[in-house]
Amino acid sequence: MFQAAKQTSKIQRHDKDDETLHVENGSTSYRLSLYDQPPLYDVTVEEFETSALDRLRILAEIESSAARNRTMEETKQMTIIQCGKYLPLNSNSASGVDIQAERRKDQLGHFVLRLAFCRSAELRRRFVKAEGTLFRIRYETDDSKERAAFLSSKDFNWISVDADEKEKYEAQLSHFVSNKTDPNAFKNETFYKVRWSTIPDLVEKRKVFLKGGFAYVPGREQASIIYAAFEERLEAALLATSRAIPLVDEETRLNPILDNLAQGFTAGVPSDWVGSGETTGEGITADMVDSLAKQHFPLCMRVLHQNLRKDHHMKHFGRLHYGLFLKVLGLSIDEAIAFWRKSFAGGPGADKFDKEYRYNIRHSFGLEGRRMNYPAKNCLQLHTAHEAGCPYRQLENSPENLQSALLSSYSAQGLTVDDLPEIMSQVRKKAYHVACTRVFEITHPRQVRKGDGLGDGESVTHPNQYAAKSIELEKEAKEPKMEVDN
Amino acid sequence: MTPSSDKEDVDPTSEQVLLTFYRRLYPFKQLFKWLNRGPERTEKELRLFPYREFAYTLRNQAYLRYNSYPSDIEMKKHVCLLTPSRFEIGPVYSAQPKDKKTVRSTHFKAEKREVVFDIDMTDYDPIRTCCSEADICKRCWGFIAVAVQVLDKAIRDQFGYNQLLWVYSGRRGIHLWISDKEAFELTDDQRKAMVEYLTVVKNGKEPGKQVNSRFASKDLPPTLKEACQTINESFDELILQDQNCFGSKEGYETLLSLIPDAKVVSRLREKWSDNPGSPSYIKWDEMKDEIKTLEQPARRVMRNAMEDILLQYAYPRLDAEVSKHRNHLLKAPFCIHPKTGRICVPVDPRHVAEFDPAKVPTIGQLLAELDAAGSSNSGREHRDDWQKTSLKPYIDMFDQYANSVQEKQTKMDLSW
Numbered sequence: 001m002f003q004a005a006k007q008t009s010k011i012q013r014h015d016k017d018d019e020t021l022h023v024e025n026g027s028t029s030y031r032l033s034l035y036d037q038p039p040l041y042d043v044t045v046e047e048f049e050t051s052a053l054d055r056l057r058i059l060a061e062i063e064s065s066a067a068r069n070r071t072m073e074e075t076k077q078m079t080i081i082q083c084g085k086y087l088p089l090n091s092n093s094a095s096g097v098d099i100q101a102e103r104r105k106d107q108l109g110h111f112v113l114r115l116a117f118c119r120s121a122e123l124r125r126r127f128v129k130a131e132g133t134l135f136r137i138r139y140e141t142d143d144s145k146e147r148a149a150f151l152s153s154k155d156f157n158w159i160s161v162d163a164d165e166k167e168k169y170e171a172q173l174s175h176f177v178s179n180k181t182d183p184n185a186f187k188n189e190t191f192y193k194v195r196w197s198t199i200p201d202l203v204e205k206r207k208v209f210l211k212g213g214f215a216y217v218p219g220r221e222q223a224s225i226i227y228a229a230f231e232e233r234l235e236a237a238l239l240a241t242s243r244a245i246p247l248v249d250e251e252t253r254l255n256p257i258l259d260n261l262a263q264g265f266t267a268g269v270p271s272d273w274v275g276s277g278e279t280t281g282e283g284i285t286a287d288m289v290d291s292l293a294k295q296h297f298p299l300c301m302r303v304l305h306q307n308l309r310k311d312h313h314m315k316h317f318g319r320l321h322y323g324l325f326l327k328v329l330g331l332s333i334d335e336a337i338a339f340w341r342k343s344f345a346g347g348p349g350a351d352k353f354d355k356e357y358r359y360n361i362r363h364s365f366g367l368e369g370r371r372m373n374y375p376a377k378n379c380l381q382l383h384t385a386h387e388a389g390c391p392y393r394q395l396e397n398s399p400e401n402l403q404s405a406l407l408s409s410y411s412a413q414g415l416t417v418d419d420l421p422e423i424m425s426q427v428r429k430k431a432y433h434v435a436c437t438r439v440f441e442i443t444h445p446r447q448v449r450k451g452d453g454l455g456d457g458e459s460v461t462h463p464n465q466y467a468a469k470s471i472e473l474e475k476e477a478k479e480p481k482m483e484v485d486n
Numbered sequence: 487m488t489p490s491s492d493k494e495d496v497d498p499t500s501e502q503v504l505l506t507f508y509r510r511l512y513p514f515k516q517l518f519k520w521l522n523r524g525p526e527r528t529e530k531e532l533r534l535f536p537y538r539e540f541a542y543t544l545r546n547q548a549y550l551r552y553n554s555y556p557s558d559i560e561m562k563k564h565v566c567l568l569t570p571s572r573f574e575i576g577p578v579y580s581a582q583p584k585d586k587k588t589v590r591s592t593h594f595k596a597e598k599r600e601v602v603f604d605i606d607m608t609d610y611d612p613i614r615t616c617c618s619e620a621d622i623c624k625r626c627w628g629f630i631a632v633a634v635q636v637l638d639k640a641i642r643d644q645f646g647y648n649q650l651l652w653v654y655s656g657r658r659g660i661h662l663w664i665s666d667k668e669a670f671e672l673t674d675d676q677r678k679a680m681v682e683y684l685t686v687v688k689n690g691k692e693p694g695k696q697v698n699s700r701f702a703s704k705d706l707p708p709t710l711k712e713a714c715q716t717i718n719e720s721f722d723e724l725i726l727q728d729q730n731c732f733g734s735k736e737g738y739e740t741l742l743s744l745i746p747d748a749k750v751v752s753r754l755r756e757k758w759s760d761n762p763g764s765p766s767y768i769k770w771d772e773m774k775d776e777i778k779t780l781e782q783p784a785r786r787v788m789r790n791a792m793e794d795i796l797l798q799y800a801y802p803r804l805d806a807e808v809s810k811h812r813n814h815l816l817k818a819p820f821c822i823h824p825k826t827g828r829i830c831v832p833v834d835p836r837h838v839a840e841f842d843p844a845k846v847p848t849i850g851q852l853l854a855e856l857d858a859a860g861s862s863n864s865g866r867e868h869r870d871d872w873q874k875t876s877l878k879p880y881i882d883m884f885d886q887y888a889n890s891v892q893e894k895q896t897k898m899d900l901s902w
Contacts, residue, residue: 120592121592171708172708172709175705175707175708195668196645197668197672197676200675200676200678200679200680201679203679203680203683204678204679204682204683205682206683206707206709206710209707209708209709210644210645210683210709211643211644211646212643212644212646213644213645213646213647213668214646
């Protein structure tokens, strides 16, 4: 493991004051953060990447929630579950956890992603939106005392409305007091004054009183000001970072990581899917592949399987993607060779099989050459593949073909013509993984509801994840059923 | 001579007419002063005019976008060459619009523009009784007058903007340009918020209840209460007397459909169906009498409904799409309306009620005035010829407005 000798800190220092240097170790006294102080300590490259990846999982989930029209409440539940898994962040009162380490990871991940997402206006906009939602969820779930302390530690450019002014506009302001039956409600309510343009959402819904360009915000709507401030500051910081980033000389070490992260939003989380253990199903044999394909494979692998059956042949990338997928699914080396040999029988490559393809298969299992046990390709890799890649993406420009592929592959599992417009609209938005996730939901109607994704709101990020979840759900469904049969 | 006789012999779309108009009358200098927010400057971020888009509708209806000019002199030259039947003003972009094809699309963004509002008489078709579609008369101008009063007050008082230029659109509507610095720099989201905040009547063209003013059955927000008061001052004269909106079966049925209390509706319908043509103000008073007989909370519900009726009949009906996006184009002041030949002149919001669209100078009238004045000093360079025509008070008004925008901007520049 090598040191990323202060690389992160150097990058950030361009747009920050030297006054902030005292937070050298990343410790903070609040759970919430406006991320106004960059991390100024040494981190390893590995830490650099993992902290960002874990955060990206959550942001990608938030984004796909928006793409799937989940309500704020559903998104909140999903995010809380996901945060618990990948990015726990406890309040000061929590015991038995290393709060400072959690916060350090939170802060580091945020700043690494800033580097990755500052590079185009589109990425900046999406990053601000997802981070804004995450902040909002954390703000809502924060301990109220700690939240108050956090708020008083920051300056949000609001002016408290003093008693005289409050009295002057009593007739108007009292409209915005929630509890009309309590005679003291108005007296107890505090109002804050900000420029109207900083809180457009409250103005739009007429939730504030406007006078002379200032919005009078009742105390309970205070959160809106903070969300707006959070997003506004983040936007400004990203712009500043985007101007500084060409100065960073990190061609070989950090830039590839950042490039990879920046693509994360397109494909969900760009990581290898690691299920429980190395493989999913135990003892899958060559002759089971046909039935598994019909029930459990995502569209990309189904298309490959159908083509293989039709042509009795498959080109290099098809073999690579499909072979690795089958390996992770649980096909052993012997079964794999049997499967491929059978599949090629009668095709143009049948007689060359032992000479040419056998080596490839053994190679992909780590038994030849470099002896590297290759992981299966994830969605991101399939998106960028020129051949045998993600069909949602590759058929984007020929929607009729994609629709007929969907119908022929999944109509046996309950996908109907009525479901197509929704899927196609996601494809048009280039949210291929959302489209794929939706197909999963439609074809597993008894196990998952709309918006659940693969369960717990997870989106498809890897074909093996899709297949494994599908198999798992079928097992769960079968067991109680058999009892009923008895 | 009367304006109407001129309209017949001068074709507002002929090249000769347009050329004379642009050469001798159109206030390019003032336009520059306004859009550049001050004199010509060398610092890039203060040079606004060269980054502003102008779009022309040529006489053959071709539409030319993304024109821009270093100053008013070049613009005037080009306009005189093209003699467009009208032109529109777009936003200030991050690069000069004439270079659009050569700069990267990511570097060509609409950045700033005045906040604009458009009120069009066609949105009032379901309620106005005097004209419909493209027609407008002094009587239906009453709707526009109330709309201007309400909106002008709301924007000045609530949003704190005071550089408001109201411009008659030449036929049946009115445009508003807000040039305050903050307004000039609002993002699309903020513009959308502002329009939604000010929009109360949705889908003006559909019948039925369109008012979206309050949460559930809560009281009106204080700012809309104020709007109601403004409307109330003209409601009697405009809606009840002049337009006589409830003076027919169709008209009073619309009113009844807005009343939530079924018993009140059936009692009123019984009363009114005997004499459907009774004047609106009598029906309005009869409705008020009905309300007085009600107990709480039904009475409160009816009071709320009455406020909503006021809003539905006279609250400004905004064309929201125009205002939401910075890159929307809007017809420039002082263009000629191709159908009516009237000039799109500024309107003083304090005297909007007295404004009569029929008395707006037409191009025919102006050319006649030029001829009358021009015979005495023919041969000299035509400069500031508008001084001799009835366009003068309007251009003076525009000049004052441009000066105020410039002064404010200069003050802000100095304070940096």
